[in-house]
Amino acid sequence: xxxxxxxxxxxxKSDYTDIRYEEDRSVxxxxxxxxxxxxxxPVSNGGHVRCYTDGGKAIHSFSRLEDLQKGVDECxxxxxLAGRYRKNKLKLEPTEPLRGEFKVTPEKDPRDLxxxxxxxxxLHYRDVLKDVPRIVVLDGAYTDWYSxxxxxxxxxxxIEYDLLISNIRFKFTAKDGNVVQSTILSVGGSDDYSKLLDxxxxxxxxxxxxAELTQAEPVKSxxxxxxxxxxxxxxFIHEAxxxxxxxxxxxxxxxFRSRLxxxxxxxxxxxxxxxxxxxxxxxxxxxxxxxxxxTRRTELIKDGVLSGRMHSRETAADFSEPLSGNMRAVGPxxxxxxxxxxxxxxxxxxSFEDMIRSIDHGYYIVGAKGGQTSGDQFTFGxxxxxxxxxxxxxxxxxxxxxSGRLFETMKRISMVGNxxxxxxxxxxGKGSPMQLNVKSGKGSPHIKIDKVTLGGGQ
Numbered sequence: 419x420x421x422x423x424x425x426x427x428x429x430x431k432s433d434y435t436d437i438r439y440e441e442d443r444s445v446x447x448x449x450x451x452x453x454x455x456x457x458x459x460p461v462s463n464g465g466h467v468r469c470y471t472d473g474g475k476a477i478h479s480f481s482r483l484e485d486l487q488k489g490v491d492e493c494x495x496x497x498x499l500a501g502r503y504r505k506n507k508l509k510l511e512p513t514e515p516l517r518g519e520f521k522v523t524p525e526k527d528p529r530d531l532x533x534x535x536x537x538x539x540x541l542h543y544r545d546v547l548k549d550v551p552r553i554v555v556l557d558g559a560y561t562d563w564y565s566x567x568x569x570x571x572x573x574x575x576x577i578e579y580d581l582l583i584s585n586i587r588f589k590f591t592a593k594d595g596n597v598v599q600s601t602i603l604s605v606g607g608s609d610d611y612s613k614l615l616d617x618x619x620x621x622x623x624x625x626x627x628x629a630e631l632t633q634a635e636p637v638k639s640x641x642x643x644x645x646x647x648x649x650x651x652x653x654f655i656h657e658a659x660x661x662x663x664x665x666x667x668x669x670x671x672x673x674f675r676s677r678l679x680x681x682x683x684x685x686x687x688x689x690x691x692x693x694x695x696x697x698x699x700x701x702x703x704x705x706x707x708x709x710x711x712x713t714r715r716t717e718l719i720k721d722g723v724l725s726g727r728m729h730s731r732e733t734a735a736d737f738s739e740p741l742s743g744n745m746r747a748v749g750p751x752x753x754x755x756x757x758x759x760x761x762x763x764x765x766x767x768x769s770f771e772d773m774i775r776s777i778d779h780g781y782y783i784v785g786a787k788g789g790q791t792s793g794d795q796f797t798f799g800x801x802x803x804x805x806x807x808x809x810x811x812x813x814x815x816x817x818x819x820x821s822g823r824l825f826e827t828m829k830r831i832s833m834v835g836n837x838x839x840x841x842x843x844x845x846x847g848k849g850s851p852m853q854l855n856v857k858s859g860k861g862s863p864h865i866k867i868d869k870v871t872l873g874g875g876q
Contacts, residue, residue: 420578421569426486432469432494434510436571437486438708439465440750445528447537447560449544459533461770464750469493473507474500477753488795511734511741513711515574520705521529522580528562529582531611536560539614540586546618547588552629555591561586563856567708575710575869582609583701585843586617590625594632601628601785601801604843607701607859613842627814631802635702636817639873643780643866644820645773648839650800651862653786655691656761656846657822658796660860663693663718663726664744664848666756674793682724691719693728695743695759701844701859702760709745709754710868713767716742718761722829730756748853755849762861766834773833773866775809781872782806783818786841794824819873827867835863 423437441463443582448456459522466481467478476496480489501507528536540560547556562584572578583605592599603624605617646654661667668675678684693703695713704713709731717725728744729737733756774782785801800818804811847854 419568420570420576421591422486423568424576426490427570427572429487430469430490430494430572432471432497434470434572435490435494436468436569436575436710437465437490438504438567438569438747438750439463440565440567442563442565442749444563445533445536445561447533447540449556449558449828450558451548457533457537462749463491466747466750466753467493468753469497470508470510471497472501473509474502474504475508476500479751491580501749506521508732509735510731511729513731513741515571516706516710516712517574517576520577520579522582522609524608526611527609528584528611529564536562538834539861542620543586543588543621543748546834547590547621547625550590550622550625550629552591552592552632553590557589557591558742559587568706569710571710577706577710579706580706581704581857582654583607583844584609584611584614586614587843588621588625590628592628592632596638597632599628599631600632601625602787604841607840607842607844608699608703610699621780627802630814631816634802634814634816634818637781637803637815637872641871642868643777643804643868644870644872645770645780645782645864646862647782647784647864648837648862649786649841650798651763652841652860653789654796654798655763655862656860657789657791657798659691659828660693660758660761661791661848663728664758665727665737668727669733669736671706678724680724682705683722684825685719685722686831687722689719689722689828689831689836690717690764691761692717692764693742693744693758693761697760700760700840700861701842702758702857704759704857707743707745708747711741711743711745713743713759728756730754746855746857748855751847752853755853757848757855758846758858758860760840760859760861762838762840763834763865765836765838765863768833768835768866770835770837773835773864774806774811776833776866777806778808780806781815781818782811783820796824797821811850821871822875827870830868830870831865832868833866835865838863
């Protein structure tokens with residue numbers, strides 16, 4: 419395969435050409451209570467070409483290898499046409515040619531297991547959970563995704579690499595009278611199937627909380643000090659800040675590009691944020707990106723100061739900043755875009771107990787549950803929480819929404835915990851058309867925010 423791609427890229431008339439070819443396989447098994455909703459194991463393949471000529475760029479996707487050379491020729495011609503008329507010439511940051519194979523070798527490989535074995539594991543968990551009181555709907559899903567990829571450039575990069583991830587996710591819906599509540603838990607998030615095993619207690623604990631929430635009171639709206647658990651804090655830093663650190667989106671946003679200059683103080687001194695695709699065992703781990711650049715650790719915020727951002731070769735040249743290895747695509751029909759790998763808040767030195775003790779009246783917020791951002795404004799839901807009174811955890815509360823302005827909120831982070839945890843489910847949507855990247859992770863320790871707005875019942 420690499421020889422065939424290399425011959426095609428060598429025949430290109432463009433200043434720069436790369437070709438990515440991939441074979442993708444996925445498994446989805448989904449149940450609602452006793453009903454099987456989906457059982458699928460599709461296989462697909464295809465390729466993607468990028469050409470740059472005289473500062474112009476063109477892309478081309480193809481399904482059949484027989485169309486490879488025709489696709490390269492068309493892409494090259496279109497890039498030359500674009501370069502003829504483009505005023506703002508595109509450039510690529512230089513990178514050393516990369517060669518070799520980068521394979522995944524998990525301890526227990528989901529690719530070695532049958533569809534029947536995967537289905538039996540999901541049904542085992544469902545059967546363990548179905549007798550939890552007040553649970554009326556159990557939505558369970560097993561998923562895995564494997565992509566085998568080849569990537570070549572006319573600069574000499576010639577690589578073969580794997581991407582693999584597996585997950586089991588349950589949504590627990592409980593009902594008591596007219597009150598309906600739900601919680602969610604996902605396990606796995608790596609290429610190692612072993613992380614899916616022996617998780618009965620974790621699922622049971624989250625299901626029981628859904629049942630308890632039907633008898634809990636809604637949170638009272640207002641502004642409070644809060645402690646966020648690693649799940650809620652990880653989603654906060656991913657959604658509210660992470661996307662603003664992806665340079666391809668920032669490049670075309672003059673207002674935020676002007677505001678987010680490296681060296682600017684944008685958060686409290688205790689906040690340190692990093693993107694790192696080299697951390698094995700969490701969702702965003704990968705060795706190389708889809709531009710042939712090795713993944714690496716990138717400090718985004720250091721002691722509250724903006725210190726870096728995530729780049730492609732194109733944006734790194736535009737910003738005159740270092741490469742980061744964050745260029746990713748989710749399938750051959752998509753061109754690469756800048757994506758977070760594993761974004762997380764670095765550990766601090768505070769204990770969870772110290773954070774709770776420091777609050778007279780506030781809330782402990784647990785479990786991410788959707789949300790949205792607009793500029794530097796955010797709104798995030800939470801699965802549940804606990805009231806804090808006089809430095810102690812109190813009653814369970816439900817219907818929690820947290821909102822605010824990003825930069826104000828980051829400056830109000832006063833304590834960062836010593837208990838960094840990564841979510842076990844990857845996922846991030848970006849682009850048009852939307853690319854849902856399951857190989858994107860997030861994490862955080864517990865953090866304390868001195869003031870944030872909560873919405874709920876009165």
